[in-house]
Amino acid sequence: MMRLVSILFLMLVVIGHLDCSAQKASSSRSASGKPGIITGADQTGKYLAYLKGKRIGLVANQSSVIGRKSSVDSLLSLGINIVKVFGPEHGFRGNASNGAVVSNEIDTKTGIPIISLYGKNQKPKKEQLADVDLMVFDIQDVGCRYYTNINTLEYVMEACAENDKELLILDRPNPNAYVVDGPVMTDDRFKSAIGIHYIPMTHGMTIGEFAQYLNGEGYMNAKCKLKIIKVANYDHDMPYELPINPSPNLNTQQAVMLFPSLCMFEGTAINEGRGTQMPFTILGAPALKGKYAFSYKPVSIPGMSEHPNHKDSVCYGLDLRTYDIEKLRASRQLNLSWLIELYNAYPDKAKFFTPGRANQDISAFDLRIGTDSLRKQIIAGVSEADIRKSWEPGLQKFKAIRMKYLLYP
Numbered sequence: 001m002m003r004l005v006s007i008l009f010l011m012l013v014v015i016g017h018l019d020c021s022a023q024k025a026s027s028s029r030s031a032s033g034k035p036g037i038i039t040g041a042d043q044t045g046k047y048l049a050y051l052k053g054k055r056i057g058l059v060a061n062q063s064s065v066i067g068r069k070s071s072v073d074s075l076l077s078l079g080i081n082i083v084k085v086f087g088p089e090h091g092f093r094g095n096a097s098n099g100a101v102v103s104n105e106i107d108t109k110t111g112i113p114i115i116s117l118y119g120k121n122q123k124p125k126k127e128q129l130a131d132v133d134l135m136v137f138d139i140q141d142v143g144c145r146y147y148t149n150i151n152t153l154e155y156v157m158e159a160c161a162e163n164d165k166e167l168l169i170l171d172r173p174n175p176n177a178y179v180v181d182g183p184v185m186t187d188d189r190f191k192s193a194i195g196i197h198y199i200p201m202t203h204g205m206t207i208g209e210f211a212q213y214l215n216g217e218g219y220m221n222a223k224c225k226l227k228i229i230k231v232a233n234y235d236h237d238m239p240y241e242l243p244i245n246p247s248p249n250l251n252t253q254q255a256v257m258l259f260p261s262l263c264m265f266e267g268t269a270i271n272e273g274r275g276t277q278m279p280f281t282i283l284g285a286p287a288l289k290g291k292y293a294f295s296y297k298p299v300s301i302p303g304m305s306e307h308p309n310h311k312d313s314v315c316y317g318l319d320l321r322t323y324d325i326e327k328l329r330a331s332r333q334l335n336l337s338w339l340i341e342l343y344n345a346y347p348d349k350a351k352f353f354t355p356g357r358a359n360q361d362i363s364a365f366d367l368r369i370g371t372d373s374l375r376k377q378i379i380a381g382v383s384e385a386d387i388r389k390s391w392e393p394g395l396q397k398f399k400a401i402r403m404k405y406l407l408y409p
Contacts, residue, residue: 037240040170040208040229041066041138044078047168047229050134051080057124057132057165059086059117059156063140063172063244071138071170072110083131086115086124088139088152118148123155129163136168140246141207143176144260145185146194146368153207154196154214157224166225171208171407175256177236180204180402181334182260184394185370192367200391200398201334201369202260204236205405212405228407235409239329248304249273255280257325261335267365269352270342271298271315275308283342284317285310291345292316317342336384343378353379 040047044066058064058072066074076082085107104121105114115121115128129135137156141149160167182201185191197203197219205213208228215223234240245251250259255273262280265272269287273279275298282296289295295316298308318338328335346352353365353375366372377387 035233037173037234037238038232039172040231041071041172043229043232044074047170048078048080050168050227051075051136053081054133055081055083055131057084057086057129057135058082059088059135059137059139059152061087061139063242063246064138065244068243072107072112076110082110082112084113084115084128086117086156088117088149117152117155122151124159126159126163129159129165132165134168135160135165136170137207137211138170138172139207140172140242140244141174141210142246142250142256142259143174143179143202143204144263145182145197145199145201145203145370146263147259148194149207150203150210151193151196153211154219157211157214157226158220161220161222161224166227167211168227168229169208169211170229171206171231173231173234173238173240174204174206174236175240175242175253176202176260177204177206178329179260179332179334180395180399181332181391182395183369183371183374183391184398186394187371189362190367190370190372194368195370200395201264203398203402205402206231206407209402209405209407212407213402216405217401230407236406237409249279251277251279252281254321254323254325257328258320258323261328261338262320264334264339264365264368265342267354267363267368268339268342269309269346269354270317271309273298274305275299275301275311277301278321279304281321281323282317282319283338284315285342285346286313286315287347288316288342288345289314290316292318294319333388336387340378340384349379 041064060071064071072082072085104116107114115124117124135156137153139149141147157167179202180200184200185195185198203210208230211226214220215226241253242256246256250256259280262272262283265283270283270285273282276282276296284296295314297314298311300306300311343349343352353363355363363372363375365375373390374387
């Protein structure tokens with residue numbers, strides 16, 4: 001009996017220490033003296049007991065951390081029985097390029113089976129969930145329709161609903177939660193691997209909020225049973241610097257904040273910094289030589305971008321590495337001026353917007369934006385003010401729906 005009491009006491013000490021250290025890692029006090037943000041994962045005292053005695057399936061990648069330590073490693077050290085890890089795009093360890101095929105494997109560090117949820121197997125299969133009692137989702141998102149973590153979230157929720165499994169979400173802040181902007185996708189023609197939801201380009205929700213939105217708006221045949229560990233001391237306007245890069249090409253906080261605006265260029269003749277160590281902070285193309293002084297050369301970088309646009313060619317364009325992000329935060333908008341500027345500067349405008357790879361009838365740009373109207377407006381020379389005005393009806397309708405599912409001010 002005394003031995004049992006000692007073990008329990010030791011466990012409580014370890015848990016308390018982990019909870020405390022995690023809070024220290026993620027919640028330094030602000031200048032005003034208010035407590036800082038604490039992620040759902042870092043609040044182990046709120047969910048650890050719920051995991052005990054259950055066979056856990058964990059949806060995770062390199063951004064899944066408790067303090068600065070992998071959530072997988074942390075939970076295993078506390079005796080949690082993780083039977084499988086499900087990895088999204090870029091893989092569990094986050095070392096695969098965008099769009100790269102990620103295969104199932106055994107994690108060399110832990111010996112746990114890793115199931116890829118990117119590629120052909122986007123949704124966990126019935127047999128993959130057979131030995132799982134509870135699914136846990138702990139992945140950092142950046143708040144864009146074309147960032148595929150929210151696709152993975154929906155597929156996991158579908159699988160859980162179909163197989164009577166509960167999903168526990170360890171919520172994390174959205175670094176771009178301040179902005180709800182862009183055209184709302186309303187036409188099924190523009191659904192693709194980089195956009196399956198009828199939302200604006202930036203949705204302004206955390207993963208926990210988005211899960212509630214999916215449940216409430218009927219995206220699935222049956223609702224998923226959800227339990228959400230909320231972020232503490234958080235609201236949508238708060239700046240949040242990510243402690244871990246969420247994917248190989250979002251390797252700086254500047255890139256994370258510029259991503260919603262610069263990812264639009266992936267459907268154009270402009271290189272957005274892939275093939276450099278500065279992705280999503282620079283823009284350029286060889287055809288802009290003589291129009292811009294700033295230049296760089298994209299090259300193949302394994303694990304980041306093996307085949308970047310304009311590989312091994314000098315590109316000329318914009319250097320946004322020191323752009324003041326507070327300007328974006330103050331405007332609460334995506335930046336459209338860079339897109340309009342570079343289109344106007346591009347000499348062969350017929351080649352600015354690239355055709356789709358899978359469906360030649362739909363531009364790759366249109367798939368990313370979720371509509372063909374923006375491309376047509378830019379070609380026609382419509383002003384930025386009028387473009388934004390055309391978005392407003394859809395945005396206002398979405399914002400009213402979004403309000404029902406918010407967990408934070």
